[in-house]
Amino acid sequence: MRHRYWKSILVAWVTILATSAAQADTLLNDVTIVDIESGALAPGQSVLIEGTEIAAVGPDLTAGDDVRHIDGEGGFLIPGLWDSHVHIFSSPTEPDTALPLYLINGITGIRDMGALWPIADQQALQARIETGDVLGPRLILSGAWVDASPGSWPGMFLADTPEEARAVVDRIAAEGWAAVKSYSMLDEATYLALAEAASEAGLPLVGHIPEQIPLDTAIRAGHDGMEHFGRVTKACATREGEMVAEIRDTLMHGGDLQAVMARMAGHNRIVLETWDEALCDRVLSRMAAAGLHVSPTLVVADFYTGNWPAPDAPRMRMLPPEVRASWDRPDFRLQALTDDVRQLADSSIALDRRTFAMAHAAGVPILASSDASFANPYLFHGFSLLDELDIYVAAGLTPREALYTATVAPPRFFGLADQDGTVGPGRRADLVLVDANPLEGLETLRNPRAVIVGGRVLDRAALEAMEARLLAAGE
Template identity: 70%
Template sequence: MTRIWIGALVGCLTLIIATVSKADVLLSNVVIVDLETGSLSPGQSVLIEGNRITAIGPGITSNENVDRVDAGGRFLIPGLWDSHVHIFSSATEPDTALALYLINGVTGIRDMGALWPITEQKALQARIESGEVLGPRLILSGAWVDAAPGSWPGMFLANTPDEARAAVAQIADEGWAAVKSYSMLDAQTYRALAEAATEAGLPLVGHIPERVALETAILVGQTGMEHFGRIPMACSSAEAQMLVDLRTVMADDANLDTVFAVMAERNGIILDTWDAKLCTSVLARMAEAGLHVSPTLVVADFYTRNWPTADAPRMLMIPAAVREAWGQPDFRLAAMTDELLALANDSIALDRRTFTMAHDAGVPILASSDASFANPYLFHGFSLLDELDIYVAAGLTPREALFTAVVAPPRFFGLQDQDGTISVGRRADLVLLDANPLENLAVLRRPQAVIAGGALLDRETLDKIEADLLEAGE
């Protein structure tokens, strides 16, 4: 596959690189936005040398070999992160995905499961870091471990504790950033996976397996959970019984249709048995444990058919073959019975209510979208901004929503050169905006400039990237 994707990247991304200056950059007359405190620092200059911020202040000077940009009082924030994406679900997906992230101000992504070998993922990661390929910073956390036969191709498989330990040994040897648990692991194998990950010095992230209680995930030290649905389930007085019901049918070697039917019944049960007092206790335990959540609330739009029109720009920027595939029957939509659809709005409302409670309780949130060519109508870049809008609609302030996409991710990933602040020594991943994002997140939809690893993409360059994507999508 190596020859395939290298050839693909010679397309759009090479054209982008050719338009981007390699010089150092001096931004002047910017308002620096501190997303941790909400404070604004107007009249500042920011000097970027290579891929680092080297000076900040009202009167910064530099030599002549620098691109000088008068920001005209615009607002500067650190770049956004999408903490749950899949950019390797096809041979050429990064060629489109990386560009889509940049035009939306997303300068960092965490990939959570791929169809590419790890060697090829790391090769692309290295090319981005070196500046050979222009794209968001890439964290490779997609070493997903599931019970056989596996939910997706390319998974590590573990049906026993010994197989779980062997999988973690291979994951550590291959240099992944984390171990990702998946849905169908049994409780004993999951516990062994967690123990082995801890011994290997790797964080355990991913799905809480469908037969495992959320409290168990806390006890074994899982540090990050993907998707939000297991939290309302843990807020149900019937969680234990729902787990027993699924364990029973799976112990009897039930076919997948029976297993999925038992899982689908959970929606109605949760709506009937969700308990606010219990939920307060569950969320307090999560917050105390520091269990980070990547909610991917925007995924509900797919199931409720809240899709963009065929002529929407985000649709037209997707390759035609992908759009065609998205229009074909989908196994996930086929599983949406009339009963599930009738409950959808109430389930979404409960998710959002619980999400707001989780945030208020101090549960750390990592903004995330699950964007992938394999996930219809979830768009690289665009869907992250949709996710942030959902957070605000659920009751977060714009600053609180931005915190989940700017400050929380690099701190959770333990990056030494990024912490969600604009300060000397930090990596130069920045977004320049026409208005104050603390007042309205709509300004994120059209950044005036994006700086990715020190490379300046001004509005003219961003427009050209969009034009190239639209042309490639024809």
């Protein structure tokens, strides 16, 4: 099985490796370093990269002839972007397309949140990226998702009792996952046992707030990072308890996932009618105080509202033909939408974005995220993260605040020793060079002048060559 996964990846990347292996050390001259945390600009700087790390930063750096010299021409240098919620293992060859798509969009780090590949194969790819054998973004493996039987997706860990939850966490820890991911159908006793066991194992609890669990219960249980934003907006509705109880009753009486989805279809109207600003302020204050990180994936709404690119758009043409064909077939999630949900879609999206802006203002930590996957139609590896950041700005964040969610917040949440969203000595050389000041607008991210990943410099010509290979493969 592993040979089947790796054969295509090795063939796809051999040319890139041959051309980039010689890029050992680099001196990047005349750049303006952007401090995303403070908003400060430092023009006229040089950055010396040795191996995978930044060795020195300053205005007067020199290096020998054996070091590659690159003139930054006053461009703006930022830390590489992170997408904190993706799925690159939903098909055997998905990384062949996903990895370059992230790099050409300036995304040098991703967190995978659930996969069909065995963990050993995921770890093998992760290791090859770290050693430079495969060119791709840094990879965090947080896809040990745990659900009640029979599981919402294939390949999940299953737990229906507290004892099973504890046993599952033992297995997750033994297999070397970075986190435990809770999913939607867990009951309260099992979820609470999962949270306790994850804490005892020293693993963060991330993932969905199960549909039977009020958000405040998850906060008190020590949930570290929640995926998707809808449960936050629902918790700001005065009838959240009633909606949660309704789902619990449905499952207790033998309802399956389809029955739950049918029940949830009526919740949008309830949320819109009972959302309360004062209540929301209290909820968000508790989330901020607890340090509960949120990966909003607001861009997912584009799928449900049909905001899809044209078939001839470059991002579509870079996908394998079989993926485009699968996206053109009926989807069970769209088929589950009722007329009422469709009529309320614009209002529901607007309320999510209003609540999101309030969450940011309240200090709730945000991790920029897209839910990109071949299994999620019209959510694109790479491109959708930039779309997500644009949504944050449209919701009221400044470009600097939006960038913070994709550069500073993720590596700090993941506890990476060599990355913290700054450009300085000892930091991993994951960087993006752009033409314009990104603090004045994020459009410049769409066409990076250079992307540096693990110390390897991909200039504009290299990035365009990667795009051309993807376009050719998509024909």
